[in-house]
Amino acid sequence: MKGNLLIVDDEKEIRDMLSRHFRLLGYDVLTAEHGLDALSILQKKRVDVVISDIIMPEMDGVDLLREIRKQYPMVRIIMITGYVTLENALACMRNQADTCIFKPLNDLGELEEAVQIAIAAQTRWTRKFRELKGMKPDTHGGQS
Amino acid sequence: MRVLIAEDDSVSRTVLEAILKKNNYSVLVTENGVEAFEALCQPDAPAIAILDWMMPRMTGLEVVQQIRLEYRERSPYIIMLTSRKDAQSLVQALGSGADDYLAKPYGPEELLARIRVGERMVQMQNALADHAREMEALAEARAKQLIHADRMATLGVLSASMAHEINNPVTFISGNTQTLQRAWTILTENLKNRKALPQDDPQISFILEETPAMLEGILKGVNRITQIVKGLKLYAHKGAGEKTICFIQDILKNALEFCQNIIQPHMEIHVDVPEDLPEVFVHPQQIEQVFINLITNAVHAMGKSHSGEIRIMASIRENRMRIEIKDKGPGIPADVLPKIFQPFFTTKKAGDGTGLGLAIIKDILEEHGGDLHAANAVEGGAVFTFHLPLNQPYVQTGPLHLRRKP
Ligand SMILES: Nc1ncnc2c1ncn2[C@@H]1O[C@H](COP(=O)(O)OP(=O)(O)O)[C@@H](O)[C@H]1O
C-alpha cells in the first residue's frame, strides 16, 4: 500500500474526484465533509496525509490544520483552496501545512508530488521511531 | 446685430430702415406679415424683429402668436409697432407674445433705446442657453461616468464571488478528466499487452483513437475557463498590496523579465528610459501588470510577422511621468479603437484573449491618479501612452542629484 489519505472537502464531487484519482494510483483513501468529520475519522483510523479544503462549514481547514498539529504531529497536511488569498496562504504556512495548492488543480501532478513528498517524510520518521524502539533506553541518554 | 423689419407702408419702412442703417444695424426688410414670418422661421433669422401691427395677409400680431407657438426655444425679441395708443391694445400685444410695444409716431432715440433693450435681452438669453447646454453636457458626461463606475464596481464584486463559485466545478471537471486520462492509458496499455484489443471492429478502433483527443478537448476548455477566472480575480483584487516609492526602471525590468518567454526571438525591444528619472509612488506589482499587459498585447499584435519592434519610452511631462509603448504591428482599426477598454472586448479568437487586459490596467492607472490612452502612430503600429503622478515635484536638475550622500 502506498499510504493512507484523508480527503476533506465540503463539495462531494471534489471529494469523489480526488478519492478516485488517488485510489487509481494505489492509495487507501478516506473522505470527510468538514473539519469535525475529519477529526472523528482521525480518532478511529490510521491516516498518513490529510488533503483539506480551506473554506468549509462546521470546522474550516485552517482550524482543522491547527487541531491536527496539536493532536497528531505525525500526520502531514496538504491544503487546497479555491479562494486564493495571501491571508489563506499565510495561515497555511504559519500552521505548518506541508504546502498549499490552488484549485482548480489543472495539474493534478502537483498534488500527487506533494502527497509523495509528504509520505516520504512520514516514512522517514516512522523508520526512525522503529529504530528507536529497538534501542535500549540508556544508549539514548549518555551521548554528550 | 441683425434686425428684421416688417412694414407694409413704404414711407414708414424707408424711414425705419434708414434710422437702423445709420446706427450700424444690418437690416432685413420685409413688406408684409407672411414674408416676416417666413424670414423668422429660418435658422439664421435675426434675433430682433420690429413688426408693424396692421399689415395685409398676416398682421404683426398673428406673426407674433405663430412664432411663439412654433418656436419655443429659439425665439426672436419682438417689438410691436402701431398707431394704436390705448392701454387695451398694449395689453393685447404683450399678451400675444410681443416683448415690447412702440406707438407711432416715435422719435429715432426712443426706437434705438428700445432696440438696445432688446439686444441686452437677446444677449442674456444666449448666455443662459449656452450655460444650459453646458450644464446638460456636463450632466450627461457625469451620468456616463457614473454608469461606467457602477458597472466596474459591480463587475469587481461579481467577479470575486463568481471566480470562487466557478472554481469548484472547474476543479472536478478538470480532476475527473485527468483521472480518466490516466485510467484510459492504463486500460489501453493493459489490453494491448494482453493482445486483447479488438482489431476488427471499426467503431472500437475509432473510439480507441479518438478518446484521448476528446479528453484533451475537455482539458483545453477547462484551461480556458481557468484563464478567464484568473483574469476576473485580478480584476477584483487589483486593490491589494502596498504603495511604495519606486523607480519605473526597476518595475519595467521585472515586467520585461516576466515577458521573456512570450517575446519572439525576432522581436527587438528598445527601452528608452533616462537614468535620472525621479521616483513614482505606486503599487509596483500593479504597474508591472500594466507593462506586462501592454507588452503582451504588442507582441500579440505583431504576431508572426517577420520583423517586430517594441519601443518603450519614459519622460517627464508637466510634472507627470509619461510612458509610451509603441509597436510595429498593424495598429488598431478606427472602429475598434473606442471599444478596447471595455471589459471582455477582444478581437482575438476565443482562448487567445479575454478582453480584460486593457480594462484592468486602465482601472489601475486611474486609481493611481494617472490615465491611459491608445492611438495609432503615423508611421504605423499602435501607441499606448500612460501617465503617473510623481512622488514629489520634479525640479529640472532632477531630485536625484540634489540628494546628499551621508
Ligand atoms: N498593441 C495593439 N495593437 C493592436 N491592437 C491592440 C493592441 N493592444 C490591444 N489591441 C486591441 O484591443 C483589444 C483588447 O485588448 P485587451 O483588453 O488587452 O484584451 P485581449 O488582449 O485579451 O484581447 C485586443 O483584442 C486588440 O484588438
Ligand SMILES: [Mg+2]
Ligand atoms: Mg491583452
